[in-house]
Every structure is written in C-alpha cells, then in structure tokens.
Amino acid sequence: MKIVIPPIYERDDDALKKDSDFFKRKVFSENLTRLFLNSDSGMVVSIDAKWGDGKTSFVRSWVERLKEKEELLPIYFDAYRNDFTSDAFLSIAAAIQKNLPESKIKEKSADLWKGLVDSTVRVAQSSIKLGVGSAVTALSAGMVNGRDLVNGVGEIAGDVISGAIAYEAEERLQTHLEAEESIEHYKKALGRLLKSSEKERKIVFFVDELDRCRPDFAMQVIEKIKHLFSVDGVIFVLVMNKGQLEKTVAHAYGVSSKDAEVYLQKFIHIETRLPGINNMLRDGSGGLEEYINSLLGAHGIPKDALRFNASAFYSLVGGECLNMNPRAIERAFSLATMVLMTMDNADATGMMLVFFSVAIKVAAPDFYERYRSGRIQVSIGNSQADTVEKKCGDIISKAFEGYFDQRAANLIVFKEVAEICSRIDMFARF
Structure with missing residues (x-):
C-alpha cells in the first residue's frame, strides 16, 4: 500500500484524461470555453473556490482539453512556484514565450517573434530603472543614492554582459515616458504575433495558486x-480562493475587507465560482464511485x-x-491506508x-471525540436528524444493522469502533 x-x-491511472469528469465540472469549463472563443477582446476571469x-x-484537466482547440493556446502558470522572483512581468512573459514556440506561431512569424522578445x-529594462534606484534608497534609509548605484551597476554589467542591459541616470519623468512606450510596444508586439497565424489565436493564461503567494508577488501579478x-x-x-486573496490585499494595503473586494473588482472583468462537488455526490451518475475507486x-x-x-460510505x-x-477525502484515504497497515x-x-471512522476524524473532529468511545447518537423514530452527529449515527445504524452491540432509543453502542479509533489515534498528524 502507498500512504502518499x-x-x-499526476497519477498514472488516467485521472487527467480530457474526458475525466469526477467532479461534474466539465459543463462549467465548456461554457467558459465558448465564451473565450466568441469574445473579440482580452479579459480577466476569476474562478473562486x-x-x-480541487x-x-x-x-x-481543462488545459488538456483546450489543447485540442486550434484557436486557443492554453498556458498553465503556478504563481506559488514562481513567487521566488521579484518581477511578476518577467515570470508571465517567460511563460508565454516558453509556450508559444510549441505552436505554429514562431515558425511562420520569425520577425514578429523577435519583436516580442525585444x-x-x-x-524589463524600464522596470529595473524605475524600481532599483528607489528601492536601494529606501533600504539604505537614504544613505545610498539608488540612482548613483544604478549607474555603477550599469558600467559593470556593460563590461560583463557586453552591454545587454545598461543603467543610465535619467530624469524620472523621462524614465516613466520610456516605460509607457515600452509597455505599449510589448502589447502591440504580442497582439500582432497572435494575429499572424492563418487562424487567429488566443492565449488562455491560467494563473493558479494566486492566494498562496507572497502578498507582494500576488499584488504584482494582478497589477501587471x-x-x-x-x-x-x-x-x-485567475483560479483562487477569493476570500483569502482579499485578506492578502487588505494586509498589503492596510484597507478593510470591503475595500479589498472593490480593489480586486478593478482588475477582474468576470467573476465565477467553481461548482461544488455536491453535483458528483448527489446525482448518482457514478462520479463519486469512480473517484473513490481511483483513490x-x-x-x-x-x-x-x-x-x-x-x-x-458515499452517503x-x-x-x-x-x-x-x-x-479532505484524500486525507481520509491516506489515514485509512496507515490504519489498515497496522491490521x-x-x-x-x-x-x-476504518473508512467510516477516518472520514469522521478528518471532517468532524469535534464529533470524533465523542464517536471514538463507540457510543453513537441516532435519531428517534421518524424524526429527521438535525446535527452532523445524528446524521452520521443514522447512516452507521443502517449500514451496520445487526453488527453493533446494543441499541437504545437514541443511542447505539458499537464496541469495535473504540478499537479502530485507538489505531487511528496513533497518528497525530497525517
């Protein structure tokens, strides 16, 4: 057995097949795909979960399916894995350039490709000029002039890198004007490149794990x-936990949660929410069974x-x-594997x-503290369960009818539960 x-x-059981739809979310992605195909403009869409x-x-899985669409070029970007850098623009631009050669764009438009790189x-040069000087001055409490240091670094870099990047002391206004010009040049170069192929292409750039990044990098990503x-x-x-990202914004700028929400609205054109897995859990179509079997x-x-x-168990x-x-389900299966290895x-x-008990341990730890004794509450008569404890008790009572030790009006005693839980409790963390 494998614990981890x-x-x-990333599994070898074809879980990432484009037709895999354990959680019944394919319709949601297909609707957004049609929106992308029919839109004539760029946009920023957020998916909250x-x-x-999942x-x-x-x-x-969606990226894999989009690879079949000739009009769309999907790019996956893990923001958390890229927040080691201080420049979100270069990280995003590098991801775009890394993926473009895989299409036919670069082959047919070499000049436009070079224009994009240039x-x-x-x-990048403009960003360095704007940022380095002020950053050095701030970090040195004014003792070192950042602009002078940029000049010195530029001379060294010119000698070492043959002038690839040269820092020149310029008036701040001139630097800003150059930056604006460079940005417009980049946007036009990217736009021309996308339109250069026989069939105009669109980039669909997925930014994942944004809410787990360093706060400053997360802000950079959405602003860039x-x-x-x-x-x-x-x-x-933008695939994210919106509530967590709002906390990041509030912390970074010292504003209220409401102001943080308004701030994000300036950058996001369309907000959506990832459908919950209740569709899979309740529709009886076999999605949950397929998922559990894969685990x-x-x-x-x-x-x-x-x-x-x-x-x-599905109930x-x-x-x-x-x-x-x-x-949570996957954590429960890891714990169940450890327990089964002790038996x-x-x-x-x-x-x-074992599977019942670890699910309760993971999802309802407060109830688990009472459950582990083997004395489990159930509903009385035809009354409907009104707590998680009674809901679980009713399912256990029906599932194991005839196997527990005794039953009172609103209680069952299942001594084997205590023995199973003693094994579970060996593992404080999992």
Missing part, C-alpha cells in the same frame, strides 16, 4: 496583468475494500452528511469501519 500518492492530475475543492485538478527586454497584458486575444483566468487504486487498496456497504462523505471536499486481517466489517 501524487495529486490527481475554497482550499481543497481547483488545480480542474484547471489541469519588447520584453525593453519592458491589468497594465501590461491587456491585449486583444489574451485571456487570463483505492492509487493507494494500492483492494477495489472491493468498501464491498460491505459502499453506498453508505457519509457526501453533501447529505460530512460534505467533504476532494482534499493483520481486517474483515469486511472492520475495513468498512
């Missing part, structure tokens, strides 16, 4: 997108591990009870109890 498994989009809702898996360098990449044919899709296979657990009552983790998101020969009932 790769993310869903909570941590653990944003990255969704985007990576304009990228010009914007607005000012440097507002080009017809360039569509940005069993990835962990090396026999596919019939849930044979005792798989439907009861437990689903929207009608624990409402677990993909990350010699678990029978069907024992294996099922």
